[in-house]
Amino acid sequence: MINFPENNPVLRNLALHYSQKLDKSLLSEFLANEFNLNCPHQALIICNHFQELIDVAMLDTDRPDIFAGLNDIENQLFALFNLVYHEMLNLGFEEQWQKASDLARERQNQEENV
Numbered sequence: 001m002i003n004f005p006e007n008n009p010v011l012r013n014l015a016l017h018y019s020q021k022l023d024k025s026l027l028s029e030f031l032a033n034e035f036n037l038n039c040p041h042q043a044l045i046i047c048n049h050f051q052e053l054i055d056v057a058m059l060d061t062d063r064p065d066i067f068a069g070l071n072d073i074e075n076q077l078f079a080l081f082n083l084v085y086h087e088m089l090n091l092g093f094e095e096q097w098q099k100a101s102d103l104a105r106e107r108q109n110q111e112e113n114v
Contacts, residue, residue: 001033002087010070011080017064018057024049031084043093047100050084055104 004012012031019028026042027049029035037043057077063070070076088097 002031002083004083008076008079010067010076011083014057014067014073014076014080015053015084017067018053018060019049022049022053022056024053027053037091037093040093040096043088043091043096044099047088047093047096048103051100051104054081055108 015031019031027046030037030046037046054077085097
């Protein structure tokens with residue numbers, strides 16, 4: 001269960017907005033704490049989708065009004081990244097997280113070389 005800080009509701013809003021924007025139901029359920037993750041295969045799917053979420057959020061120029069006054073979205077995304085990373089570690093899915101991170105890095109390198 002991801003413990004979103006009560007004093008920073010932006011993290012939860014970012015997580016839910018972008019998981020819904022990506023239409024990744026498993027990721028959305030996990031980030032909304034509506035899914036009990038205990039399967040390595042599902043953990044890998046969630047990790048891959050979360051990496052995609054971070055990429056999409058970083059590049060999004062059409063943010064909704066709820067984020068209009070948010071000047072430090074990169075810092076907020078970094079905090080969200082850390083929350084999900086630590087939850088994956090706590091659940092024992094470090095290997096799945098690393099695989100997803102490696103794949104995201106590989107995709108990024110390919111895009112830079114095009």
